[in-house]
Amino acid sequence: MKKIQDERLILVNLKNIRITYVIQTVGIIGILGYDLVTKGLDGMRENPLWIVFVLSIVVSAYLSMNVSVDHENNEKSPRKGFFLSLIIVSLVSIVIGILTSLSEGFTFINGVLIGSIMFVCGLIPVIYIFYLRTKRQDSDE
Amino acid sequence: MVSKMKLARIEKGLTQEQLARRVNATRQTIGLIEKGEYNPSLNLCIAIAKELSKTLDDLFWEVEL
Numbered sequence: 001m002k003k004i005q006d007e008r009l010i011l012v013n014l015k016n017i018r019i020t021y022v023i024q025t026v027g028i029i030g031i032l033g034y035d036l037v038t039k040g041l042d043g044m045r046e047n048p049l050w051i052v053f054v055l056s057i058v059v060s061a062y063l064s065m066n067v068s069v070d071h072e073n074n075e076k077s078p079r080k081g082f083f084l085s086l087i088i089v090s091l092v093s094i095v096i097g098i099l100t101s102l103s104e105g106f107t108f109i110n111g112v113l114i115g116s117i118m119f120v121c122g123l124i125p126v127i128y129i130f131y132l133r134t135k136r137q138d139s140d141e
Numbered sequence: 142m143v144s145k146m147k148l149a150r151i152e153k154g155l156t157q158e159q160l161a162r163r164v165n166a167t168r169q170t171i172g173l174i175e176k177g178e179y180n181p182s183l184n185l186c187i188a189i190a191k192e193l194s195k196t197l198d199d200l201f202w203e204v205e206l
Contacts, residue, residue, distance in 0.1 A: 005165040007182055008173070 028053050062128065069132040078133035082126065089122035146200045147175045149193045164188040 004010055028049050035044040044050060097115020101108045150160055150171075157171045164171075164185060173179035174189075181189075190197050 006167045006170050007185055008170045008179055009167060 025053075025056075062125070065125065065129055066132060069129065069136055078130055078137060081133065082130040085126040085129070086123075089119060089126060093119035093122065144175045144177065146189065146193070149195050149200060150175075153193050155193075160189070160192060163192050 004013060031049055032044050032047065032053060035047050039046075093115045096118050097111045099111075100106050100114045101111025150157070155163075157168045157175075161168045161171045165188070166185065170179060170181075171189075174181050174185075186197055186201060190200055193200065
């Protein structure tokens with residue numbers, strides 16, 4: 001098959017891919033919803049489609065960060081936003097860690113583990129947004 | 142109204158197909174641009190203008206009378 005070079009057809013192709021994506025997502029949600037009703041939450045999570053769904057949502061969220069960074073007004077310094085987000089992520093992780101270790105059936109180690117996992121999971125998007133903002137600021141100059 | 146681009150293309154003695162091949166587009170796209178039904182990118186506009194030996198103003202600028 002020849003590679004499409006016509007820009008109009010490339011755009012039409014992208015629109016077609018978007019429609020296909022919507023159909024696939026609706027299908028996946030339908031199957032997972034059926035599993036949720038018939039087998040419960042754990043049964044739904046056993047379905048490999050769950051991983052596909054979660055992964056695609058995460059990838060989509062990261063890709064849309066690229067769009068939202070360009071959309072926001074760029075008067076704020078990226079460094080300030082980075083430190084603010086870092087403080088919030090640390091506070092949320094510490095609170096969740098403490099609450100977990102205080103809960104029944106969980107040890108102090110569990111709390112530290114859950115807190116650090118929360119911190120790392122929050123840190124990755126914060127670093128990515130900081131990287132995108134600094135990159136955009138460099139390209140503005 | 143016949144578009145300026147169509148006039149320039151005929152003046153140059155090119156068919157839609159020939160122009161399309163030179164600018165890496167399809168005949169249908171060229172037809173839609175001439176009819177004003179497709180908004181081409183600046184890159185495509187420049188490629189068409191170069192092929193037709195015209196400026197962007199000559200081809201795409203509409204002067205209100």
